[in-house]
Amino acid sequence: xTREQALALVLRRLAALGRELGKPALEQADxxxxxxxxxxxxxxxxxxxxxxxxxxxxxxxxxxxxxxxxEKAMSRLTSPFRRVDLLAEYVVExxxx
Amino acid sequence: xxxxxxxxSYSAKPALAGGWGVVTYGELAALADEAARxxxxxxxxxxxxxxxxGGHGPAATAWLLALEAAGHxxxxxxxxxxxxxxxxxxxxxxxxxxxxxxxWSLLPRIDEASEHPLFAALRDRKAAGLVxxxxxxSGHPKAMVQDFSALxxxxxxxRPNGLPVLALLGxxxxxxxxxLFGCLAAGAPxxxxxxxxxxxxxxxxARHRVAVLPASPTFLNLLLVSGEATAHDLxxxxxxxxxxxxxxxxxxxxxxTAFPRxxxxxxxxxxxxxxxxxxxxxxxxxxxxxxxxxxxxxVIEDELWLRSxxxxxxxxxxxxxxxxxxxxxxxxxxxxxGPNGTLRVLGRMGEMINxxxxxxxxxxxxxxxxxxxxxxxxxxxxxxxxxxxQTVVVDVVALGADQEALRAAIRTACRExxxxxxxxxxxxxxxSVSGERMKKMR
Numbered sequence: 001x002t003r004e005q006a007l008a009l010v011l012r013r014l015a016a017l018g019r020e021l022g023k024p025a026l027e028q029a030d031x032x033x034x035x036x037x038x039x040x041x042x043x044x045x046x047x048x049x050x051x052x053x054x055x056x057x058x059x060x061x062x063x064x065x066x067x068x069x070x071e072k073a074m075s076r077l078t079s080p081f082r083r084v085d086l087l088a089e090y091v092v093e094x095x096x097x
Numbered sequence: 098x099x100x101x102x103x104x105x106s107y108s109a110k111p112a113l114a115g116g117w118g119v120v121t122y123g124e125l126a127a128l129a130d131e132a133a134r135x136x137x138x139x140x141x142x143x144x145x146x147x148x149x150x151g152g153h154g155p156a157a158t159a160w161l162l163a164l165e166a167a168g169h170x171x172x173x174x175x176x177x178x179x180x181x182x183x184x185x186x187x188x189x190x191x192x193x194x195x196x197x198x199x200x201w202s203l204l205p206r207i208d209e210a211s212e213h214p215l216f217a218a219l220r221d222r223k224a225a226g227l228v229x230x231x232x233x234x235s236g237h238p239k240a241m242v243q244d245f246s247a248l249x250x251x252x253x254x255x256r257p258n259g260l261p262v263l264a265l266l267g268x269x270x271x272x273x274x275x276x277l278f279g280c281l282a283a284g285a286p287x288x289x290x291x292x293x294x295x296x297x298x299x300x301x302x303a304r305h306r307v308a309v310l311p312a313s314p315t316f317l318n319l320l321l322v323s324g325e326a327t328a329h330d331l332x333x334x335x336x337x338x339x340x341x342x343x344x345x346x347x348x349x350x351x352x353x354t355a356f357p358r359x360x361x362x363x364x365x366x367x368x369x370x371x372x373x374x375x376x377x378x379x380x381x382x383x384x385x386x387x388x389x390x391x392x393x394x395x396v397i398e399d400e401l402w403l404r405s406x407x408x409x410x411x412x413x414x415x416x417x418x419x420x421x422x423x424x425x426x427x428x429x430x431x432x433x434x435g436p437n438g439t440l441r442v443l444g445r446m447g448e449m450i451n452x453x454x455x456x457x458x459x460x461x462x463x464x465x466x467x468x469x470x471x472x473x474x475x476x477x478x479x480x481x482x483x484x485x486x487q488t489v490v491v492d493v494v495a496l497g498a499d500q501e502a503l504r505a506a507i508r509t510a511c512r513e514x515x516x517x518x519x520x521x522x523x524x525x526x527x528x529s530v531s532g533e534r535m536k537k538m539r
Contacts, residue, residue, distance in 0.1 A: 052522040
């Protein structure tokens with residue numbers, strides 16, 4: 001999976017989540033959109049849902065069952081869940097692991 | 098009047114129908130006499146622990162009655178025989194009756210009589226004992242001892258009626274024994290199916306014109322989704338009693354549509370305190386009200402506490418910490434109180450899922466998911482999650498092949514009807530879900 005593919009995947013999922021949650025701003029998200037933390041687009045349950053959706057997408061795309069949210073990811077200096085671009089890079093890393 | 102005297106008085110009425118044919122009350126009383134003579138022939142010095150391995154058949158039933166009448170300690174065993182040796186050892190069983198249909202054999206099992214204070218107390222007041230096993234939380238079964246004579250005495254007031262009842266719950270289960278003794282006391286026929294599959298049970302209901310079906314919500318759901326409910330003539334059904342696990346409201350609604358003439362009655366009980374009758378104050382509601390003068394209840398910190406005249410004397414092999422010194426039993430059931438003394442079981446205290454500090458019970462999510470077309474069954478559970486502590490996961494048994502469409506339908510339905518933290522973040526498809534929604538054996 002390439003970075004572009006992963007970015008498109010994250011943005012697509014985010015837009016779908018935005019429609020489900022009635023948060024149209026999420027449909028306008030881009031690589032620099034903050035996901036979690038202060039002034040973020042999602043609350044914790046929204047982020048958990050996004051992560052579960054992406055795990056399912058990776059499974060469908062690669063046939064691999066992966067876990068994006070684990071203690072190792074949480075303890076990174078720069079959280080992969082902070083911004084859309086960071087999450088996309090992390091998706092690439094996990095999917096190609 | 099003792100239960101045995103009552104049974105004799107019903108003489109020519111059918112008592113037990115099953116693979117062995119139909120045995121009448123008179124024949125059952127004669128079988129109990131035969132068992133009593135065999136017991137007397139052993140010339141036992143005092144009460145002994147006697148296991149009865151079988152099902153709701155004539156010989157096994159006769160032996161239970163004979164053991165009670167002679168003041169022994171009866172240990173009914175059914176299910177997987179691989180589990181029996183550990184259970185026999187726990188109660189120091191000294192004799193084993195293996196029963197099938199009308200036939201039985203009696204074998205000694207070399208063991209010292211148990212000196213456990215629970216047995217000694219029963220012996221001292223010349224009461225018979227009944228030992229049942231609860232599944233236990235650690236996977237190691239707990240042996241529960243109760244006063245068998247006191248238990249049977251509670252059926253003495255049962256008014257006679259001839260409505261055929263189906264035996265679905267086990268012979269080694271308080272719910273199954275409650276069905277058996279309730280039936281015998283009323284002089285009604287008990288229909289015992291050869292297997293517990295929806296097809297076999299539905300066929301037995303149609304053939305014997307069964308009027309009363311005591312079942313678990315899980316079984317009733319299977320009966321509907323398997324199509325067996327419509328494949329057989331179940332028009333004889335008048336009453337369906339359900340218990341052992343929470344009833345999802347969506348399932349109750351589907352059942353009422355499928356069986357419009359049937360009255361649905363919720364029963365409630367625990368292996369520790371016995372089965373009790375309840376009333377549903379509003380038809381179709383999952384709220385219940387206890388209607389049993391022998392039972393007291395209260396709710397302490399959302400947990401249901403019970404105290405009953407038929408409760409067990411204690412566990413043989415486990416701490417009795419769930420009983421208070423003044424006789425209350427902490428059920429471990431989380432309940433919600435409604436108006437006018439009603440309550441609703443939400444699930445087990447330990448089943449609560451905590452998502453980022455917000456709590457939910459699996460049953461409320463299961464009720465929504467079960468109501469979605471294409472879902473045959475489901476179980477909701479909490480999984481550890483590094484972001485929110487736990488997250489909600491639902492395992493789904495799908496009826497059709499299009500899992501992606503069903504996944505979307507489940508999430509949409511949950512979003513429409515549930516608070517944010519209750520919505521499953523993950524939907525997994527599984528071939529079957531194990532166990533009952535509520536793990537606790539009732």
